[in-house]
Each structure stands twice: as structure tokens, then as C-alpha cells.
Amino acid sequence: MTQKVLILPGDGIGPEITAQASRILAACQANGLDVEVEEGLLGGAAYDAHGEPLPAETLEKAQAARAILLGAVGGPKWDKLEDLAKRPEKGLLGVRKQLGLFGNLRPAITYPQLAAASSLKPELVAGLDIMIVRELTGGIYFGQPRGIEERNGERVGFNTYVYSESEIERIGRVAFEMAQKRGKRLCSVDKANVLEATILWREVMERLAPEYPDVELSHMYVDNAAMQLVRAPKQFDVVVTGNMFGDILSDAAAMLTGSIGMLPSASLNESGQGMYEPCHGSAPDIAGQGIANPLATILSVAMMLRYSLDAPELAERIERAVGKVLDEGLRTADIAAESTRTVSTAEMGDAVLAAF
């Protein structure tokens, strides 16, 4: 049966980068990938068109798709919206929640061609390869009760950080299995010296450990994890953590590779349905100029082929093509350096297609 792929360009540079990724996807179709590709609106673009960041039509298309490719959402244009429910970010959170995409895989890899771009000393990041597994449909992002209300004559803002055993267990299993396929070391990050929610987290991780005897499980407090990422990132193999800590740590890890314009991510549910998107944001400051880096989005297509569409050979072809283009010295402005050739978004897309 032909599977469906939904492309959600989103806001800012989203349409430019997904346009290039679409060309690669089309090349995969020409090489035997049996998918039907659609487009939809999400985020600020959807709000502008329909007054909702996640219109019913988009949600229906998303539910019917095996895989979704997202550009990015958000921008200053919508930051002043009083109603949080209308903000672009809520569209993204809505897709994650409605499709149950609880398993967020965020690789932090240093591309050898780009190690010099890191703010860290080259020897600390050369060869870096961390996989951050972030829980994506629970924790403080979705916990109830939440809101702003009057108490004792003043307003109070509140959110709830909550995890159940089954939520922890299912993301724990994703992480243990990932560690089995990689370096067999799993570091679970929590704040179990302060937060009860993460005491339960640590307990469940400990309980799962005997089922994965080949994986070495360790625990780290989140403040220490932030320090260790900066100090010696190569000590990590797979990291598993909750939604909020994962948001912070995965962005820090991505940035310290120096390759943030290159990093894809996957958000998966239990049936392998997934949303794929670059780690970077919508970069409204450079939107529309044709200079954004499409490689993280193109590599997100590779992740999609591997995790949702069962086409690992095509995934590898894309990854090899990207490596080749970097070897040739082509760079978009964000990763340009001395003696490289700066190209536009579309020229980068051309080059990857040619190398595919």
C-alpha cells in the first residue's frame, strides 16, 4: 500500500528548506520509494490562513500520514498573541500530542568537515556522536492543572510537571534499545535530589535496566549534565530525559557540535509513525533571502526513510550525498569558513541532488 508523507513547511525559513528537501524526496520516489506526498499548513502560516495554528484539516492529514516533514514554526510576528492557544508553537505541540509522538530522537553529531565551527576546542568535539532521547508528549509541557489565576489578591502562574510509570517506561525502552544499537551506554538525566516526579523517573529506569543487561545505565542531575556537556561531551553515548530538560540539553548539545545547521530530529509513536524536522528554528531574521541551510531538513528526510518508511538504503544515499557536498567545500552562509564556497539554499539543494 502506498504510504503518505505530509510536508508542513511552517514559518520563517521553513518553506525554503522544505522546498529543497521535497526535491530529494521526489528523487527517492524516482528511485522506487512508494509514497504519496501532500502539503499542509501548521504554525503561524496556519494561523494567518485559518485563525488556528493546527487546523482540523492539517490534523486529519497528519493522522493519515505515515511520516511528516516539518520545516519550523514560530516568529516574532505571532509572539504577541495574547492567547497562548493560538501561537504557532501550540500547533507543533498539538501534532506531537495528537499523534502520540512521545519518542524524540535528537542526534548531536559533529560533522568532521565542520568541527572547526564549534565554539568548543576541536579536540573536545571531533568525532562527537550523542543521541538524546527526549520524552515529548508528557512532563511539564502538557501537565494539568496549568494557568494563571488570582490567589490571595495577586496573580499566580502555575504548571504541573507530571510523569506516570507507563510514560517513563515507554520512553525508557526506546532509550535502552537505542543504546543497544549504539555504544551500549545510557545516561538518564533527572533532578531526583529535588523533584519527586524525577525520583519516580529514576526508579523506573533502574527497574528496566536488568532487561537490558548489555547496556550500562548511569544517572546524572540535570545541572551536572549541562556542565558535563560543556566540559567533555564525548563522555555521552545515549542520554534519556524528560520533555523540559530534553528541550534545554538537546539544544545545548546541538549547538556545541558546531553543526547545528546540519542536525535532523525524529519524533515517533509506538507504531513508527513519525514527524521529522531540523533541530534549528524558523530563523525569521534570514527568512525569504534564500540563504538558509537546507541540510538539516534534507537529513531529516533520511531519518524519515530509516525510521518510518523502511528504506535504509535511500537514507544512506542521502547521507552520503550530503557528506560528498561538504567534502567538495560547498557551504551555506551559516557554516561557511575560509576556503569554502558559499552557496544559496537552492544551490545546496542542487548539489545534494546531483550527488544523490
Added chain:
Amino acid sequence: MTQKVLILPGDGIGPEITAQASRILAACQANGLDVEVEEGLLGGAAYDAHGEPLPAETLEKAQAARAILLGAVGGPKWDKLEDLAKRPEKGLLGVRKQLGLFGNLRPAITYPQLAAASSLKPELVAGLDIMIVRELTGGIYFGQPRGIEERNGERVGFNTYVYSESEIERIGRVAFEMAQKRGKRLCSVDKANVLEATILWREVMERLAPEYPDVELSHMYVDNAAMQLVRAPKQFDVVVTGNMFGDILSDAAAMLTGSIGMLPSASLNESGQGMYEPCHGSAPDIAGQGIANPLATILSVAMMLRYSLDAPELAERIERAVGKVLDEGLRTADIAAESTRTVSTAEMGDAVLAAF
């Protein structure tokens, strides 16, 4: 009236580093500082002696003291304590809460003599001087309800992230005033695109801004802040944020200076009563070996003199003495480098005293 200073050595390397700081404090007394110095038990040491991480006697002494010097608390010995209320960390949190020490000042400074120790490229950290103002008695650390309980046939762990307008306003004022005394730029860190508690935070910061027209206020999401700290830390002057984000960001910032063994901190209430402690932890792995770096604790005495004891000249003398010792090439093992002389904890104390 003679003011009281309470020393709480705590756990791990705590007793070794506070011992050296006590000698400096004694030298200040010999130079006219009118204080009475006492000692007390906190953390694991207090638990071992009295079964409580914050015994009533310690709390009384703390309440009677104008300033407290803390070494550090915690260690693997107490990590397995089932009852969270008995853990060393809860002793520390108890002092913060009971004394209302809501304003946590965490400088992240690169000592010129130590810039090479940073994992970041030297040009990114040379001259770095950030002040992180962290709210310390509210947020998810203390929010109710909290706990682990059975719901729908499984256990659930939960915590509450909560801030009232008045709590936000008082830490906001500390931060704005700090910015006025420094580079006049204040960056407030939140996650206002997801969390209601931080929407209120942002709103209150905006409301305060017109009262400090000389300060330029900006806002940043916490994930972006973690990235920007890694990418270009010198863009920050004063950063203000809540308890949990402050815990993570201040540790990351401290580590990236390369000077973490050197960084003091202050936790103040509205009347200027304060607790002073190094940014680093109790380092149980090197406890008892006489090799820990006492400089962050010694510099915490300087902060104490400045913020609680109104003795800025003595504070400056300590800071100059520390600078001189570094210039002379003396280093404890944690900050040792080529062509420096590695000294013990006590030898470092000797050297600072001699330079005082």
C-alpha cells in the same frame, strides 16, 4: 553591634575548603572586622549526627547570623536515602527557604590567568563576566502539590512550577538593580511559548522595565539561552531566571568559563542577610585528600564582606590576594596547567593569607 557569621562546612570537600576560608575570615577580624564566628552542621554531616539534614540548632544559629558561609552538601553516601526529606540537599533548601534567601547571585567570570582552562575557544571566553540572578525560594523547587501517588492503577510523580507576581517582582528588582550597577543589559530567561508560569514572569519583567529606563531588557527562551551561552557567552551581562532554569544555566555558564573552581555565589534576602557558597559541589571523589581548590570558598567570603557585612575594602583585599596568587602561578590540581605550580588546599590557603 557585633554581627554573627555561621560556618557550615557540610560534606565532601566542604570541611577542607571552609577551613581555609575561615583563616581568611580570621585575618579580616584581625584587620578590624567585628564579627563573631560560629560553626554548625548541615547536610549529610548533620544527618549522620542528628538524623536530620537541618537540625533545629543549626536553623536557630542560621537565623541569628548575619551571614553564613557554606562549604557544600551531598554525596553518594546519602543518595540512597528513601526519604527525600532526609537528604543533605533538603538541609540546604531548608536554609534557603526558612531565611527567605530568594536572590541568588551567581557570577560567571573568566579569570584571565585561567582562560586556557575553558573548553571553549579562548577568544569566546576571555574577559567573560556574566551575573546570573536566580530566584531561589520559589518555582518548582518548592511548589505544592508535589509527591508520588497512585492514579488509575499506576504511580505518578508530580511537582508544581508556580510563581506569584510578588515573587517575580522582587527577584526582578534585584536583577534590574544589578544591571544598573553593571553593563545595563538584562536578559530574562523563560519558556513563555509553552509555560503559563513563565508568561506571567515575562509580563512582570515588562511591567518593571519602565522603572529602570537605563536598563535594556530582553527576553530569551531557555532552550535558546542554553545555546547562546555555548555559542557566544559574552553577549550576556545580567541574566535573570527562575529557580530550575537558573540551576541549569548557572552551572553551564560557570563551567564554560573554565574557572569553576574559582566561582563564589551569594543567596540574599530582603534585609541583606545572606548565605555564601562556592558554585561547585561537594566533590566526594576527592574529599579528604587535601587537594580541593579553596578559592571559590575564599572568594565567597569576599562576597559576604561586600553584600552582608558592609566591608567592601576587605572584600577587595581578598580578591586582590587571590589574583596575586594566580599571577604567581600557584594552582590546585583542578586548575593546574603547564608551567604552573600545583599546591595543596592548605598551601593555597597559606598563599592567599600571605598575599592578603
